[in-house]
Amino acid sequence: MKGIILAAGKGTRLYPMTKPVCKPLLPVYDKPLIYYPLEVLLQANVNEVLIIIPPGEETAFETLLGDGSELGISITYEIQSVARGIADALLIGEKFIDGDNFCLMLGDNIFYHPNLKNMIESAYDKSIGATVFGYWVEDPRPxxxxxxxxxxxxxxxxxxxQEPKSNYIIPGLYFYDGQAVDIAKGLKPSARGELEITDVNLEYLKRQQLQVIPFEKDLLWFDAGNADSLFQAASAIRSLQKKGQYIGCIEEQAYKNGFISKEQMRRLGERISMSEYGKYLKRRS
Structure with a gap:
């Protein structure tokens, strides 16, 4: 299956942290933010990944993730020169999508639940239409x-x-069929000057091809777009990992998927064995 991570945001709400480095490369506890959405895609059995990045960040991402071969997957990169909204990812990724079903993930979203893989199985098993998720929040207005x-x-x-009709919001994890690209091509920019992913979802709703699955309320979700949410995410991840529930380990998930062998995972851990992350990989292999 194919997956796209939109990781091209400037991260202006995190200035000055993101002046020298783009938001998806910031550390969230013991690993870069981009690891968390990539692990979710791996849980969805994605083995072809397109990462949409800001201009000038090619070397940094390729140094971190390469072409994906060490994880047994394919990773390619495209540039979003101007921030034109989430739905712009569908236009940038048109050639990559090539009419197939795919998953779109926002590069600053973090999801965790022990049963997350099973929760999203029904989404990528669907052949026609779109599947998104509902997540309960105290203040859904943003x-x-x-x-x-x-x-x-x-x-x-x-x-x-301004007056929400429910407390359920749609977080940054979307499953679409090939219709999504044509829908995005027909969008007009919103008042913010962006191509809104909500408008894509509304078109699927109009076609009666949209499935919205409410997440279980004990699922953890963070939109790591400001300093507070970044700190809260890091704190929660640290707490869970101290209890033995490791999050965002892309090498381990690649192994669980059968994309790499246990020996390959061990060798990846050996390279960074001076870190707790590397030690964890070695223990798991």
Whole structure:
């Protein structure tokens, strides 16, 4: 399966941290932020990944992740020269998508649940339409908000409403079929001057091809776009890992998928054996 990570944001809400380095390369506890969405894609059995990055960051990303061969996958890169919204990723990735089903993940979103892989299986097993997720938050106004009817079916989605119709928002994990590219081509920029992913989801809703799956309430989700959420994410990850629940380990997930062998995972751990991350890989192999 194919997956796209949109990792091209300037991270202006994190200035001055992101002046010398782009947001997806910032550390979140013991690993770069980009590791967390990449691990989610691996849990969705993605083995072809396109990472959309800002101009001038090619060397940094390639130094970190290379072409993906060490993980038994393919990683390629495209540049988003101008920030034109999340749905712009579908246009940038048109050639990569090539009419196939794919997963789109935001590069600053972190998800964790022991059963996350099973939660998203129904999304990538679907051959037609789109599947997104609902996540309950106290204040949904800064997000795309989804409204359900009494049967649990999504009936409306609003982007950043002042009077939300529910507390469920749609976080940055989306599964689409090949129609998504043509839908994105037909979008007009919003008042913010961006191509909104909510408008893509609304078109699928109009076609009665949108499935919204509410996440279990004990799932952890962080939109690591500001200093507070970055700190909260790092603190939660540290706490879980101290309890033995390791998060964001792309090498281990590649091994679980059968993309690399246990010996390959051990060798990857050997290279960074001076770190706790490397020691963990060695223990697991």
């Amino acid at each position: 997000f795309g908000v989804v409204e359900f009817d009494q049967n649990g079916r999504a009936i409306s989605i609003e982007e950043k409403p």
